[in-house]
Amino acid sequence: MRIDRLRQTRAFKGQGVNIKDKFKRENRAEFGQRLLDQIVMAFGQADVEKTLLGVTEQLGKTGAYISVDRPAKLPHEKLQQKSYGVLVGAVTEMLRRTDADTLERVSYFVPDDMRESLKEQIKQYRDSEGANKPNAVHKRFDEVEAIAFNGLAGLWTSPDPLPGNDEVGWFELWLRRKAKKDAPDAEAYLDRRKDALGLHLSQEKLKFPEFVVRFIRATGGSLRRLVRELNVYVAEVRPARIDASVFTTVRSDGVAPIEWVEDAVRRLGAAPEGPYVTLHDTGVNRAHPMLRPLLDESDMHARAQSWSTDDHDGHGTNMAGIAAFGDLQFRLQDQDPIRPTHRLESYKMLPPNGHNPPETWGLVVRDAMSDLDVASPHRERVHCCTVTAQSSLTGLATTWSAAIDAATSGACEIEEIGPRRLWLQAVGNILPHEWSANEDLRDHPIEDPAQAWNALSVGGYTERTQISEPTMRGWEVAARTGDRSPYSRASLAWDRSQAPQKPEVVFEAGNWAKDPAGGFVSGIDSLSMLTTGRDVINRPLECTEMTSPAAARAAGFAAEILSANPGLWPETVRALMVHSADWTPEMRRRLGGRPTKEHCASMIRQFGFGVPDRARALASTTNDLALLAESEIKPFRRIRSRNEETGAETSRIGLNEAHYYTLPWPRNILEEHFKEQVSLKVTLSWFVVTLPPSKPSV
Structure with missing residues (x-):
């Protein structure tokens, strides 16, 4: 029975309480x-x-x-x-x-x-x-x-002992949020000083009304110095507990996973009109409370009507959560409003029973582009595919990868000139049972269709290096902080004269736990990411790992760029992601002191160009400035000539044109710092058309 209408509002004045200081200090x-x-x-x-x-x-x-x-x-x-x-x-x-x-x-x-x-x-x-x-x-x-x-x-607000000066660990920095626009920015300072202090700064963060929590990996000595440098802007320091497993079971205090979801839904803001992340997967369970506001019924598609658009496997719903929110453990611990920057769209490309015949995979891409364009022809999309196959491991074009190149370049056979598209593709996974103590990445080449030239192929790295499961005390992690995720494949075995460099970028893909004897490895919850689950009643939150969530997070990242810069070309979004990427300190450690060109090329075929940075990708004018140019060019032309003696006509391909830019250099500032070494980073991004090697290449 509701009694709202029986309420009366009256003025009220407190009685007042007289509190006397009873304690008096002697002497x-x-x-x-x-x-x-x-x-x-x-x-x-x-x-x-x-x-x-x-x-x-x-x-x-x-x-x-x-x-x-x-x-x-x-x-x-x-x-x-x-x-x-x-x-x-x-x-x-x-x-x-x-x-x-x-x-x-x-x-x-x-x-x-x-x-x-x-x-x-x-x-x-x-x-x-x-x-x-x-x-x-x-x-x-x-x-x-x-x-x-x-x-x-x-x-230090933890019962754990303080770290020694040479002891390395993950820590939480509780930074005061800016009270005024002109106040110093602790986050910007942290980003500026991370390299000098040898810190590894996670891009994830938690936001509270008065504080923002940043996660860093540092030695105890670097942490002590950083705390003194940050001054009043750091209020607390704790050992970090980056662990998704606490959200998937009922806690000791009775908090169930669905309660975390309900709290997040209360903080979830209205979804924008676009852009969209289009998931090419097993479908999505739209009944999930966190996904329903971002995924309209009309945006659920399937290649065959008999399949239904629902998720028959759970993989698609897992990827939807990552594409929409990233790693949910950070969103669920947060107290800030959740403001979506993009919406979701689902294209069910896998049948509920059996598999698509390999010879039809290219047709699946073609049909998806046709169905989606008919449904919403002018929509800004980021296509995300987390499905791969071992049908081709050579890096050469297949009908599947060629179909992706055609779809992205606008050269689909069903169109004369179609729209160009942005396609993000997972590189495939190394499974724990495939692991060997004498691992050679040449034995684990990137899978089809991630060799597509125009796709932004996404590999995995990891920051998950803390094992919290009580049953696994003494176990070690397979990869160090900032290193390649053990799930992620590489293109080291490909013929470099014919195959592209893949992956282009890496995102978090999780880690393995390794038993003390070194004979067994396993993926576990505390080394994984948290996302939405298909079973809303019993398992609304699930852990996920491998390069699939890495690609899904990359797709969400790309959509954030499009949301901040509507109308950017697909090539430009791809360029901004690669341009903002950098190798982690652990990746650079592998390079050594004087790396050769060959060594750098091998690094790219494992790590791509590194981990993209959101602030740089969004072209922040505070710390990093990106100059963009979008234009079309015809670098080559056909030169025709006639033989004066025979009259026969011949032709050859020659250079045509080049574009030159006068950059807005701050000349006076550069002249003041003429002794400083500066570097200019240029990223070119363009689409090509490819055909399988059994046919002529274009």
Whole structure:
């Protein structure tokens, strides 16, 4: 029974509560002098640490965190002075004497220009022994137990031990969000300093009303220096727990997976009109609450009407979640609104029973383009295919890859001149049972149709290096942070004179767990990604891995670029993704000191051009500037000539034209830094038409 209509609203005024400070510090003169000595020592230790760490720059006002031990019942604002830059950081429980009497340690950031003021306040407290009534300094310092400088320990909010200086691990940095537009940007600073400090910065993040959480992999020494450089803009530091497995089962506190989904749906914003990620897969279960707002019934297609458009396998629904949201574990822990940048479209290319005959795979692509263009002819799409086959492992064109090249270049046989299309293709997987201790990537070439010249072929790398399953204590991970995912194939065995360089880019594909004896490997939840599941009732959230989710995430990435820059050519979106990519520190470690051209070529055939960076791909003018040019060119022409003696006509192919650009160089700035070494990165992206090798190539 609802009683909403029986409600009355009336004015209300509180009764007021008279709270008296019962605690009085005995011998304030002696205690005040002790606090003064402690804070002077703390400031001195902070300065010594800054020198030892080699910190020469700090973000915003210079200063340091000072730890204060005090009863937990007191409000933190008693010592916080926001208007003067004294802000609360981490809070940790130190000692529980009784349920009502707990001692906690609170870290306060103290700007250097507030040091003398704080010392003066403590002196006033020390010299106020004879005051008749409690005053402001009494309330501020009476119940303080101790003051100290604890460095990183003061911001560490985990029962786990602090990392040693040479110990490497994943950490959470809780950064304060910008309160004003002109305030320093901690995220931009972190991105700028990551290489100099040897950090691996995950592109994933969590957002809360006052904080943004970034995940970094660093040594304890680099972490300590970074914390001092970030200054007041880092509020807490914790060991990172990047683990999708906690969302797939009912937690100890009773929270079920569907409750995570329901919370995410409440934060899910309205879907835009476009662009679309078109999933060529097993169909999608549109009944999933997180997918329904992004996937209209009219955007569900199947190659055969008898198949239905629903997901008969679960793979397509898994990929839909990754394409729409990325790794869901970050979205589910977040408190920010979820703002979709694109919609979904599904083309069921696999039958519910059996398989498509290999000779029809090219026809499947042709039919998909025809069906989709008839349904919505002017739609901006990012095509994503996570289906591969071992029908061809040579890198040469097949009917399947040639059909993709034709579809992307607009040269489908059913059209004279069709629209150009963006196609993202998974490279295929190495399965755990195929693993060998003497692994040779030449034995695992990229699968058909990822050799398509025009497709953006997506391989896998991994940042998943923490095993959390209790039953696997002592197990190791197969790949180090930033290395090639053990699932991902390579094109090292291809004939380089005839086959393209693949993959072009890599995205997260998960990792393997390896038993201590080294004889068995397995994919596990904590080394995987989290996504939407087909079984909404029993398993609304599932873990996924391999190059399929890598390609799906890449498709979502491409759609984000299109959403921010509507009307970009498919070639341009592909170029921006490749242009923004870079090798991770672990990939670069494989290069060694003086890599040869041959070594670099082999690297590209494993890692592509690296991991794309979202900010760079979106052409941020804050840190990275990308200059775009879209144009058509005819670099060659047919030159005809006549033999004056015989009158016979002949022809040959010659050069035709070139395009030149006068770039808007900031000449005055470059002249000021004439001794600096700079690099110019140029990425050219164009589509070609190919035919299987049994037919003439064009």
